Amino acid sequence: MSAKLLEAKSITMQFGGLKAVDSLSFHINQGELVGLIGPNGAGKTTVFNMLTSVYKPTSGEVIFLSEPTVSLKPYQVARKGMTRTFQNIRLFKDLTVLENVLIGGTKDISYGFFSSILQTSKYFQQEKALKEKAIELLAIFGLEKKAHAPASALPYGEQRKLEIIRALATQPKLICLDEPAAGMNHQETHQLMETIAKIRKDFRLTVLLIEHDMKLVMGICERIIVLDHGVKIEEGSPQVIQSSPKVIEAYLGAEDIH
């Protein structure tokens, strides 16, 4: 058994009278690829927002690397090694592709505010190293030729890709992908599956994936958590999920009994 990387202990998120997520508990082991699925409005993105401290859970606890993260700010969680992509792409649109990746490099920079004004040798060394690293990272995904194009000029699929690259630049241990295949065609989805498998192997990452594309989820996830109306209704391997009556009911509705 591998160690638990992330554990959510009965997290609840209440927006006024609406319980978006109701005492949800789950864990993710080191190196796993876990899928989080559920019909629209099931509370999947809310779970992501709680894990990354964008929302503070109404109750419950999130343990990441054996430390509670609920009281941390999102940037602190990110620096600890949990990063994410967004359902609606949130790139730094007016910045170049390269700059987008460089911003993730907070961990590689130790020069201070004043050495950037005086442009000390430390500044030049670290900037150079960071740029080389970013270009390398872009090259893995075949985007190095577009490094100096504005991010908004990329086609949709590559923007999704760039979001993943940018997240990788923060050197995460756990990456949360929020509907990475949204709006992609069949071929792009297939490429994305390969990309996810590749980053997992090359960067020894643990991945948590929200996705509607069942083919993608069933194809690559080892374990799947199904959410409906903020409650976990099923958890298990893709085979278990596919044959679970509860899941089928959540997606297709219950059979009428006359």
Added chain:
Amino acid sequence: MKKPLLALIGLIFVGFLIDLSFDAFIQLTLIYVLINMILAMSLNLVSGFTGQFSLGHAGFMAAGAYASAFLSTIFPMNPGPMQFVYFLFYAIAGGAVAGLAGYLVGLPTLRLRGDYLAIVTLGFGEIIRVILLNTKTVGGARGMYGITGPTDFTLGSWTISKFLIGYAHAIFWVVACFVVIWRIIRSHHGRAFLSVREDEIAAEAMGIHTTQTKVRAFVLSSFFAGVAGSIFAHYANYLNPASFSFNRSVDAVIMVVLGGMGSLSGSLMAATIITILPEALRPLQEITGVDLRMVIYSLALILLMILRPKGLMGTKEVNEFWRKYVRKTS
């Protein structure tokens, strides 16, 4: 450090030529151009690069101006070759006071996302003005008279004029402000500013401490606004709370928007245009007998915004345009 130093020496030489060839009115206008350049660049750091809308830049300028002027009454200047050092000292002190004010205003406000900063800075600018208006030690509504300024002095057979000292001091800060902002933007700290402008939530998810980033930008911007105030105080020798009204804050915003949010060279150009245009149109008023200045001034602004909605330069700098042009023609 070589390039900025060379630029500074070159620009001081230009000042020497201006000293010989133009009258006092043009020289005064030129100093105002330099002050407005610092004001525009520093506001651009907050509004253009970090994406936070501030409407109280005149307040920080006033804080710096009055602090610097008050300091010069405690530590009076020595009118000799050393006076440049005194002005430097006053400017840094004025800037520090303005920066502190910026920190106090920014810290609670910048934790929030959105337009709160605009409202709070608007209030701050007015509060500073009203406080100054009611403080007897700095002259109240009458204004503060007799602030020590640059004076002529002789160095052997050379006479260094009042203008040249003031100009050298102002141009030093223009170069300093430009270099500091230019270089920060090209570092990780500056990229953090840009990421906050582009998308705060995503920046936070990338490990950027957004509140700290915004406060840093704001404090640095306030510092330079205070420096601009100090230069203004010592060159004009007179301060009045009315000079730091809301209109001046708006002027600064106009310069930033006109030049392009996120373009330092744009700010420099816009500061020049906005300062010189009303003065240049003065003869027109004498010919026609009607005050057409404001009509033409506003018309020019409207036209510019229609023709170049992202400002003169957008987010580009002069050298980028230059590169593009050279590539096209070669």
